Amino acid sequence: MSSSDPWLVVGLGNPGAQYAATRHNVGQMVVAELAERMRGAFKPHKANARVAEGRVVPGGPRCVLALPNTYMNVSGGPVNGLLKYFGLPPERLIVVHDELDIPFDALKLKQGGGHGGHNGLRDIIAATGSNDFVRVRVGIGRPPGRQQAADFVLQPFSSTERQTLPNLVVDAADAVELIAADGLTAAQLKVHTAG
Template identity: 40%
Template sequence: MGKYSWLWVGLGNPGPKYRYTRHNFGFLVLDFFAQKKGLSFAPGPFQSEICPYKDVLLVKPQTFMNLSGEAVSPWVRKLYLKPEQVLVIHDDLDLPLGRIKFVPKGGAGGHRGVKSIIDALGTKDFPRLKLGIGRPAPGQEVKDYVLERFSTDEWPTVESILEKTSEALDFLLENGLLKTMSIYNRA
């Protein structure tokens, strides 16, 4: 076994323009987690920002969302990881804001960042931490909705989810995926 037993990949788009958007929820989670630990991200290889923590490498692909697999696949190879050691953290339209859900594997569900990783790894068999963002209002395009910043009214919920996911990620390290799912997937 190598130095790392986990690769935690937060999905988002690079640059300040996208920082607080719904589509960058994965980045927000990893930034919050690192900040709580007194750590910070630094530029790394494979078009990534990286942050080591214990036996986990936190990665924020800087490829733009739809090309996330281009950053993830080389890391998996370099670190000799199996797909089940790659946790992808991403926004999810099918869950309401305030809900998180760990899953052991699955399809892309229309999420192009997840699809890119599935295509690059050649498998759907990697765990996810899905972060609910809810659905757009009737008549609003999904792509516009996900690229909008969280509203002022939504921020208290977002902040509580950042706290909850940070706690859940620590729990995952100590207890594994199945136990984490049983505790944190409750509504």
């Protein structure tokens, strides 16, 4: 694979209007932002996902943006199906997802590693047989008090968070563009030193 090969960029979340504005769907918000930037429209794909194709960076590699139609904890099937359909290895996969272990409004980029209790990542690792994909981890912070994480991620962002959320989505979309254009290491240098 070379740096000009396509990327598959998957935004994790749950389908349906009732989940659209929840913390668990921030990955889908980021991928929707990328589609808007490249003026791409999502179309149904046989891998049980909606897909938009184009270049997120002019002159950069082609990107396949994807939103699985499945619930978060069974994201692996659509992701594996898309990798096979487009003939891409897991190393050319970027998964954008919510991350409890990172404060709200912060981003971390990494390749490989475990699932950290994230059911979407767990299912992708199981379905693809690999953890060697790139993750854009979008911080949503920890639940307040004794609230269960499972309840917290399925709630909408607070009114205070909603004021900052558009900037966070833009920053995460910028990070995906950096990875696609310059590679993960260069993107990490920019993103991790910016904060």
